Amino acid sequence: MDTNYDLIVIGAGPGGYVAAIKAAKLGMKVAVIEKGELGGTCLNRGCIPTKSLIHATELYRKMQHSEEYGIIHSEISYDIEKIFSYKDGVLEKLRGGIGQLFKANNITLFKGTAKIFKDNIVKVRTCDDLIELKGTKILIATGSKPAIPKIPGVNTPGVVTSDDLLTNPNINCDNLIIIGGGVISVEFATIFASLGKNVTIIEAMSRILPSMDKEISQNLKMILKKRNVNIHTNAMVESISKENDKLICSFKEKEKLHTVEGNSILLAIGRSSSIDDLFDTSICIDTERNKILVNEDFETSIKGIYAIGDVIKGIQLAHVASAQGIVAVEKMNGIVPTLNLDVIPSCVYTDPEIASVGITEEEAKDMGIPVVVGKTITSSNGKAILSNDERGFIKVIFTKDYHAIIGAQMMCSRATDMIGELSTAIANKLTDKDLTKAMKAHPTYNEALVEAVEDAFGKSIHSRIKK
Structure with missing residues (x-):
């Protein structure tokens, strides 16, 4: 097997797979390395599963008010296992679509973990082998993982991340505490409030969705409160503990210490780059605060190695990673970029x-x-x-x-x-x-x-x- 490629893409998320297909269409011989499922975080543990759950649970919430439209029913309930099964079906269809695109564009897929060595060598550890690849160019698109705050008791059983909630329907969220008030937080609050669960949000900033327009934050706060979501802002979590099978979250708000009890606590303070164990000691790529530094062409401090998406500085969005992947590949091939990366839409899938x-x-x-x-x-x-x-x-x-x-x-x-x-x-x-x-x-x-x-x-x- 010929193991030399024009481009080796590490990561098959929205940045990596889009870049790989774009490169193949421009005539490059492309290999993609992915340790998990095709589609990366966005498809498997982020955008798509979250929005699938929002769609299903919002339908349930609206059906409870169907009499307003003249639709009468005697009883309505939900089956969380079937909701998750519906979500999994959506993911399977989309993953299959990416696989078909890889085949259609003659992209070689390697399932395993990658490590980059000097001279643009990439070694892939599969289930039963170690494969060495050589790339004229390498594109890092390994994405991100949930950030874990340094809070005493953060490792207490019952403290979960978005990855956990999206893959395990059996987590008890009857009383859910969410640490953080950003996009991840308000979307999960929407899901579980629609199912009639008790939800509490604890946000360190002065308002939820602090990076968005102030009027949006204020309106969303009012709507969530109408749906029985408790929101605490300017609040700092002090500790997490467990008493009699209940999680206790202690936080300081307006200089006063408060506690709230829950069955589960969701950590939703953001995401951190997934670049652990990616580089061999033979090479040294410039980083800052766990972010890979790149130039305007998305090239790192090592010539021929590029990086896009959540592993570099900037806003962490799937469509941003896809756009960066297209522009990076275009620049590799001497093509004037077809996308304006300065205009970035942001979306929150609440109701x-x-x-x-x-x-x-x-x-x-x-x-x-x-x-x-x-x-x-x-x-x-x-x-x-x-x-x-x-x-x-x-x-x-x-x-x-x-x-x-x-x-x-x-x-x-x-x-x-x-x-x-x-x-x-x-x-x-x-x-x-x-x-x-x-x-x-x-x-x-x-x-x-x-x-x-x-x-x-x-x-x-x-x-x-x-x-």
Whole structure:
């Protein structure tokens, strides 16, 4: 077997597998090394399984209110094992799709753990063999794993990570405590609150989703509280202990010590890079705080070795890793990048959904950029009303001089789908006139997007006149 390749990709997650297919389509001979399942964290222990559970549990929650729509039922319940079985079926289909793409593009897959040696040698430890590969170029896309905080008692049985919750339906979450108030936290809170579980969130910052628009954080907090989720902010966890089969989480809030009891505690403070034991002692790649340092071409301090996704500095999102993989491969082949990596949409799959792209009004103010803001409340949108949606909003940010859109934040149904249109608009420096030129179908959520754009300049048909 010929073990020389133009490109060796380590990791078959959304960054690695996309980069591998792109490279193969550009004529490179490609090998991929993956120690687990195809699809990496996103497909197997992150984005897809989480959203599958959200879809199923939100359906259960909404069915409890079906009489509002004239749908009468005598009894409704759920089977957690079947919910997880549905989730596993989704993952299996998507993994199979990646495998078929590898075969179609003549990509060689090695199942095992990789270690990089000098001279671009990669050794793969499989179940029963050690295979040595040689790559003209190597791309590291090994992703991340749940970060474990240094809290006394963090190793107490019953303290779990998102990996544990997504793979084990038998974990008792009747009373779930979540440490952290970011995206992972609020999505799991949505899942278990929909099933009627008691959920408590403990966040060190002043609000949940601290990196997003303040109005989004405030609205989500109100909605989660209506669903009986207890939220503590400006709260620091002091310790975890166990008494009489109950986990005790002690935390300090407003200088006072509090405790809360739970069956399980979810650690959701973020993720750390998976680069342990990746490099042989014969090579030394520059890193900083467990992140691989790369240049604008995604090349590391060692020529011919590249890195993308969660192992480098920057936002940790699956679509960011995929985009970086495409750009890295294009640059390897001397092609001008086809993607703008500066415009990054972010999505949170709560109900209602949350999505943002570009900068917020507050960030624009801090940067000294004069802006005009348009906003619409989606409770006046026909599609939102007939769907009986929660109160939501769409906000758009334009430069005051050229009326170019530079940011958007939305909290409403289909937000994660609609944000793509605004990402394209920002990447192409479109103006309010560009965005309102095309007719929108009725009734759709997209009509609310037009209302927000027109509101910025006092042209909205269905909004109140701006003073």
